Amino acid sequence: MLTTDFPTGSPCWIDLGSPDPAAAATFYGAVFGWTFQELGPEAGGYGFLQAEGRTVGAIGPLTEEGARSAWTTYFKTPDAEATTKSVEQAGGTVRVAPFDVMDAGRMAQLTDPQGAPFAIWQAGATVGLDAVSTDNALVWSELHTTDQEAGFGFYRAVFGWRSEKFPAPGMTYLVVSTAEGDQQDTSFGGIAPVMGEGQAPSWTPYFATEQVDELARRATSTGGTVLMPAEDVPEVGRIAWLADPFGAPFALIKGEPRQGS
DSSP: OOOTTOOTTSEEEEEEEESOHHHHHHHHHHHHOOEEEEOOGGGTTOEEEEETTEEEEEEEEOOSTTOOOEEEEEEEOSOHHHHHHHHHHTTOEEEEEEEEETTTEEEEEEEOTTSOEEEEEEESSOOSOSOOSSTTSEEEEEEEESOHHHHHHHHHHHHOOEEEEEEETTEEEEEEEOSSSOTTTTEEEEEEEOSSTTOOOEEEEEEEOSOHHHHHHHHHHTTOEEEEEEEEETTTEEEEEEEOTTOOEEEEEEEOGGGOO
16 A cells, blocks of 8 residues: 555655646646645746645646656655666666755656656655545556566566566456565555557556546546546456546546555
């Protein structure tokens, strides 16, 4: 289960790159009730998404040429330079080398060998999100990739992750956990095949909610689209896949995601 203890290798932050941060913030506010706290001119339009005063994510403008709107998952590291070196040694690429984010921490933007972008975070004043595994907050992170075993092997080499196979409809799902602690208790995400022809490998956030169908309705009524309609998955819960008005995918779940998704 994802917690705000954020052990090494766990998701600790998410942010959305959008061509229109203000419009994106309005959309997610309508869906989840989040508020947007812009950080000021020095932050270049970047700001925090908050639920009841607790930061659950962030939105900023797209900064890489040719980038598409998408959520980025950040994984906790005690040493951004060492992890970046491990990424290169394991066959990944460095899009943005480690740099300081004022006194908040140190980050780098990376891509795994199958092409899925992600980031790493070395905590300074900011350890990570204020809330996870609660309504309207991140509860699960899922990698869709062209090669599950190779994809897992890369992250195992970088972060020491462990995996457990979970039989899911039409595929074998890999539930992943951090390197230390009880394997089930420290599970935070999964690895699955890409969903369809042409889907690029990517990390997608799942947000917890007791109202999957209602939030999906809100999303479509405010410009979002349905990628996978809400459905019940045995031993998992009720899930739906959506995209915001700029095409960034995200998912909703009611249930126990550590059993798979």
